[in-house]
Amino acid sequence: MSESQPTSGKAAGPTPGATPEAGDELKPLAVSTIRVILWGQLGWVLALALILAVPSLHESDRDWWPWVPVTGLVLGLIGFTYVRRGRGNATGAE
Numbered sequence: 139m140s141e142s143q144p145t146s147g148k149a150a151g152p153t154p155g156a157t158p159e160a161g162d163e164l165k166p167l168a169v170s171t172i173r174v175i176l177w178g179q180l181g182w183v184l185a186l187a188l189i190l191a192v193p194s195l196h197e198s199d200r201d202w203w204p205w206v207p208v209t210g211l212v213l214g215l216i217g218f219t220y221v222r223r224g225r226g227n228a229t230g231a232e
Contacts, residue, residue: 175218182210 186207189195196204 171221172218175214175221179211179214179218182207182214186211 186204189204189207194200
């Protein structure tokens with residue numbers, strides 16, 4: 139962009155190869171683990187519904203396909219229980 143062109147007023151991003159200043163410490167995003175697990179569970183429910191709704195996805199050689207989302211749901215339930223009980227959510231981590 140040349141100097142004669144107007145800018146939109148937006149700040150320019152970091153230049154390639156630039157290192158962050160000492161005061162610009164990166165912080166992790168605050169993510170709700172429970173919400174992530176629930177969205178994953180919803181995905182497995184939708185996958186199971188789709189597989190059961192379309193006969194070609196669960197007949198003949200694909201008869202094992204419905205068990206994949208069922209397994210995902212079971213493992214998600216175990217993870218949900220684990221996190222809800224207070225483990226695995228890094229409450230005491232700094």
